[in-house]
Amino acid sequence: LTIAAIGAATQFAPLYLGLTLLVIAVAVGAVSGAHINPAVTFGLWTMRKLKTALVPFYWIAQLLGGALAVVVLNGLSGSAFKLSFEHFTTFSWAVFGVELVGAAVLMFGIAAAVSRVAELKQTGQAVGIGLSLAVAAIVAGGLLTQVQASVDTSSVQDIKHLPHELRAKSATLNPAVAIAATEAPDSSFTGAQASRGETGYS
Template sequence: MRKLLAEFFGTYWLVFGGCGSALFAAKVLNGPAGEVVNLGIGFVGVAFAFGLTVLTMAYAVGHISGGHFNPAVSFGLWASGRFETKNLVPYIIAQCVGATTAAGSLYLILIGKTNFAIDNTQAGAFASNGFGAFSPGGYSMTSVFITEFILTMFFLIVIIGATDKVANGKFAGIAIGLALTLIHLISIPISNTSVNPARSLSQALFTQGEPLSQVWLFWAAPILGAITGGLIYKYLLQNKKQ
């Protein structure tokens, strides 16, 4: 139960911090008369917010659960032989519940904003992921699938390599957090960046419409990419003499 609670809180923090930065702080803020009073954090700020959520929770609760906070990561670690099959479904449930609870918290805050409404005809509504007309940059389904697959594959290689018993584990959280930052810097314009099925599902559940119908891709591509990354590390990169 402690492990599942760690995954719940870790995934909650990832979605609340990452998606919250996109919803609350990424854009230019205007005063009552329409004047610009502050500049938003933009893509770079959102990318760092996602990276910081993983970095902070990796050190806070990673020693309890392993710090997955992402169904794709759980699948990738399972494929690499670093995670038991019996724990796969409970972890994924805890991650999805944590992500959805965080999305609900974001929604409760946003409904207190004047004239707030989720426009699910727009790309990136409620920090949702999408392809085609629902990609921030108008990228096709194929482009988004390839992007999510490759980035999640490398994310797993970084995670498994950084936490290898022969690596310097004290810095693993930093490497993983910065890897997620880099991933967002690359792909926010392409897919609004998922590499995390729980994060995509949680936002889509509140957005509804086309973003919810497209969420299958943000399960399929990251999980397949993660499994590939896990297998690559296990059979091609791992020192067999360990």
């Protein structure tokens, strides 16, 4: 899912992400419950669908999976990008709000799908989960666009100090994916062509 999220930076990204999650849910849902999102794992725990003792293990596996995706992508691209965690601790309430609303939409859809075990087979649940991610990504993407449009940059003197809201390429709706997802690089604001090895901030 992380690789799909990073690679699908187009207007069809929500559809691609939804289809990817659908396939993952069908493929491994019966084995692990297809818990690939720490926020969803927390939501399922609050629904008492997951034992408390398992939650930390799921979170560790999910975050390691996101980090591994970065290593794999960098290896396959011949070290085309240099990842920096310099902005990792930067916090934005606006971006947090977008992610929270998107995750809530996703969780409502997942809760509806998994609570109807008697009515829906595994494939039906997977379709519901995949469509939930697609809808959540569309909602969060629309909100992020509005947030970015309202950012005041009149006082910004250096491109390196642009507000975090402008650097966000999209809403991730998944803390594990957020580790691997990079912000828009400096070149995307100057009109220059992205150079090989340009620093991408996680």
